[in-house]
Amino acid sequence: MDFDLTEEQKALQQTVRDFAAAEVAPGAKERDEQARFPHELIPKLARLGLFGMMVPQVYEGAGLDGVSAAVIIEEIARADAAVALIVASHNSLCAGHICNFGTETQKRKYLVSLARGEKLGAWALTEPGSGSDAGSLKTRARPAGDSWVIDGEKLFTTQGSTAGVYVILASTDPSLGSRGISAFIVERETPGLIVVRVENKLGVRASDTAQLRLESVRVPQENLLGELNHAFKDALSILHGGRIGVGAIAVGIARAALEEATRYAKERKQFGKAIAEFEAIQWMIADMATEIDAARLLVRRAAYLRDQGRPFKRAASEAKLFASEVAVKATNRAIQIHGGYGYVKDHPVERYFRDAKFCEIGEGTSEMQRLVIARELLR
Ligand SMILES: Cc1cc2nc3c(=O)[nH]c(=O)nc-3n(C[C@H](O)[C@H](O)[C@H](O)COP(=O)(O)OP(=O)(O)OC[C@H]3O[C@@H](n4cnc5c(N)ncnc54)[C@H](O)[C@@H]3O)c2cc1C
Structure with a gap:
C-alpha cells in the first residue's frame, strides 16, 4: 500500500497551492461578505485546466485521475470553499454527466467549451x-x-x-x-x-x-x-463521484481551520503564556489533526477505487459523510480556540464554520449518506 502522492501529483498540489494562496485566498473574505461570484477568477482557473480536470485530453480536458482532482479541490477549498464548490460542481456534475453519458457530438459541442472554462456548467x-x-x-x-x-x-x-x-x-x-x-x-x-x-x-x-x-x-x-x-440511475452515479469532491472540499476547509487555530494558539497569550501551552487547547488541535487525516484518507481511498474502476459508492458516501462532519467539528473547535475573536468577522474561522455546514447538505445530506452506507451493508 502506497500512501504517497506520485511526483506528478505532488507537483500539481504545489502549483495549485501557490495559485490558491496568491489568487484565491486574498479576496475570499470580501467575496463572502458581499456574496459576490468570483468572475475574475474564472479565466485564471481555466488557464490552469481546472474546468476539465477529469475530461479526456481529446476533448481538451486535463485528463487527470480522481486522486489528483481531490488533491486540487482540497487546495482550492483551503483558500475559499465557495471557489472549490464552483470547480467541483462544474467538473463532477455538469461536465461529468456529459463526459460519461453524452454522445460524441454532444461532447464536441459542449464538453470542449466546458473543459476550456469558456462556459460554466x-x-x-x-x-x-x-x-x-x-x-x-x-x-x-x-x-x-x-x-x-x-x-x-x-x-x-x-x-x-x-x-x-x-x-x-x-x-x-x-x-x-x-x-x-x-x-x-x-x-x-x-x-x-x-x-x-x-x-x-x-x-x-x-x-x-x-x-x-x-x-x-x-x-x-x-x-x-x-x-x-x-x-435517474445516471444521476445517482454522477452524485457518487461528486461526493468525493464534496469530501475534498470538507477536508480543505477543516485544514484551513486547523492551520488558523494552530497559528492563533501559539500567538495568543493568557495567564502569562501562549494558550497553545494549555492541554485543553492541545487536545482540540490533536483531535482536529487526527480526524482531518482520517477524512483525507477516506476521500483519497474513494477516489483511488474510482480510478481503478472498482465499486466506490459506499466509499464515496463514507468519505463525504465523515469529512463533512469532521469539517463542522474542526471549524467549531477553531472558533472555540479563538474565543471571542473567533466569533467576529476579523478572523476567517467563522467563515470556515459557515462554509463547512454546506458539506453536510449538498450532494446528499449526511442522513442520506448513512442510508446509502447502511443499504450497501444490509443488502
Ligand atoms: C449550496 C447548495 C448547493 C446545491 N447545489 C445543487 C446543484 O447544483 N444541483 C442540485 O440539483 N441540487 C443542489 N443542491 C441541493 C441539495 O442537493 C439538496 O439541498 C439536498 O439534497 C437536500 O435536499 P432538501 O434541501 O430538499 O432537503 P430534504 O430532502 O427536504 O431534507 C430535509 C431533512 O430531512 C432529512 N431526510 C430526508 N429524507 C430522509 C430519509 N429518508 N431518512 C432520513 N432523513 C431524511 C434530510 O437529511 C434533511 O435533514 C444544493 C444545495 C445547497 C445548499
Whole structure:
C-alpha cells in the first residue's frame, strides 16, 4: 500500500497551492461578505485546466485521475470553499454527466467549451418539492416533433445564474416514477430558462445558487443526454463521484481551520503564556489533526477505487459523510480556540464554520449518506 502522492501529483498540489494562496485566498473574505461570484477568477482557473480536470485530453480536458482532482479541490477549498464548490460542481456534475453519458457530438459541442472554462456548467436535479427524494421530481419534458419541451422548477442549482450549459433532469414518463426520468442539455440563451432568484446563503456565499423556472423550454431531440428514461440511475452515479469532491472540499476547509487555530494558539497569550501551552487547547488541535487525516484518507481511498474502476459508492458516501462532519467539528473547535475573536468577522474561522455546514447538505445530506452506507451493508 502506497500512501504517497506520485511526483506528478505532488507537483500539481504545489502549483495549485501557490495559485490558491496568491489568487484565491486574498479576496475570499470580501467575496463572502458581499456574496459576490468570483468572475475574475474564472479565466485564471481555466488557464490552469481546472474546468476539465477529469475530461479526456481529446476533448481538451486535463485528463487527470480522481486522486489528483481531490488533491486540487482540497487546495482550492483551503483558500475559499465557495471557489472549490464552483470547480467541483462544474467538473463532477455538469461536465461529468456529459463526459460519461453524452454522445460524441454532444461532447464536441459542449464538453470542449466546458473543459476550456469558456462556459460554466450547472446541473439541476433538486426541486422545491424534491430534494433527498430526488426521484419524485416534477419537471416535465414532453416530445414535440423533433424537439423536447420542458416545464418545471429547479432549486439550489449551483452556477444557476452564471452557467452557459445546463444539464436538466426531467420526467419523460411520470407513470414510471424515477424510471421515467431523462436528462437534457440546455443552453443558457434558450428562451424560457428563467433565473427566479439567486439564494442568499449561510456559507459558500460567493458560489452562485439559483432557483430556476423552465417555461416551455424547447431543446432539439439531440440534446437528450444519455438513454431515454435512464437518467435517474445516471444521476445517482454522477452524485457518487461528486461526493468525493464534496469530501475534498470538507477536508480543505477543516485544514484551513486547523492551520488558523494552530497559528492563533501559539500567538495568543493568557495567564502569562501562549494558550497553545494549555492541554485543553492541545487536545482540540490533536483531535482536529487526527480526524482531518482520517477524512483525507477516506476521500483519497474513494477516489483511488474510482480510478481503478472498482465499486466506490459506499466509499464515496463514507468519505463525504465523515469529512463533512469532521469539517463542522474542526471549524467549531477553531472558533472555540479563538474565543471571542473567533466569533467576529476579523478572523476567517467563522467563515470556515459557515462554509463547512454546506458539506453536510449538498450532494446528499449526511442522513442520506448513512442510508446509502447502511443499504450497501444490509443488502
Ligand atoms: C449550496 C447548495 C448547493 C446545491 N447545489 C445543487 C446543484 O447544483 N444541483 C442540485 O440539483 N441540487 C443542489 N443542491 C441541493 C441539495 O442537493 C439538496 O439541498 C439536498 O439534497 C437536500 O435536499 P432538501 O434541501 O430538499 O432537503 P430534504 O430532502 O427536504 O431534507 C430535509 C431533512 O430531512 C432529512 N431526510 C430526508 N429524507 C430522509 C430519509 N429518508 N431518512 C432520513 N432523513 C431524511 C434530510 O437529511 C434533511 O435533514 C444544493 C444545495 C445547497 C445548499
